[in-house]
Amino acid sequence: DTGVSQDPRHKITKRGQNVTFRCDPISEHNRLYWYRQTLGQGPEFLTYFQNEAQLEKSRLLSDRFSAERPKGSFSTLEIQRTEQGDSAMYLCASIGQGNSPLHFGNGTRLTVT
């Protein structure tokens, strides 16, 4: 499978716990994006990386959220002290050089109880 891979697919956690999600982009894609999607809504931009550099963060990304892409390949998104409002689908997408469409993974569905 050469698509964007996300792990885990589902995560259930208790409020206050920390969670970490992983994204493996399409090989050689230098830009990687994180989006969040709640039920009935379109994906909302959170942050993106060009290689290992985090170039933009949305105001949606509170200080409890942190994303890394240490070697310019896979990325992790960590949420600390989870709240019920963090329950959502977290989508990762990647894109190569030039103008081409974002390719999305199948997301990690987070449920905070």
Place this chain on the structure above:
Amino acid sequence: GESVGLHLPTLSVQEGDNSIINCAYSNSASDYFIWYKQESGKGPQFIIDIRSNMDKRQGQRVTVLLNKTVKHLSLQIAATQPGDSAVYFCAENNQGGKLIFGQGTELSVKP
């Protein structure tokens, strides 16, 4: 259809009919637009894209029309099939390569 709270606009069509899904975008400076299809439990899947220097682009069974004057985008699906049932999102490239998504339309195909 009307969208209230978490309810998506919906479109119901008969199998074999043509479908037209509409989208209004917000930024007149956007220069790249994409339609995505999202099935339940999956991420958005690319369907077709169009740049602002075009007003029409055709793919296999799909056509995208862009009207920059009124900031309107539409997706036409020919001979709609049950496998086309999904939520469809338009997205605009709004600076720096990040995409801004619309609310989405749920397409239901009746056999």
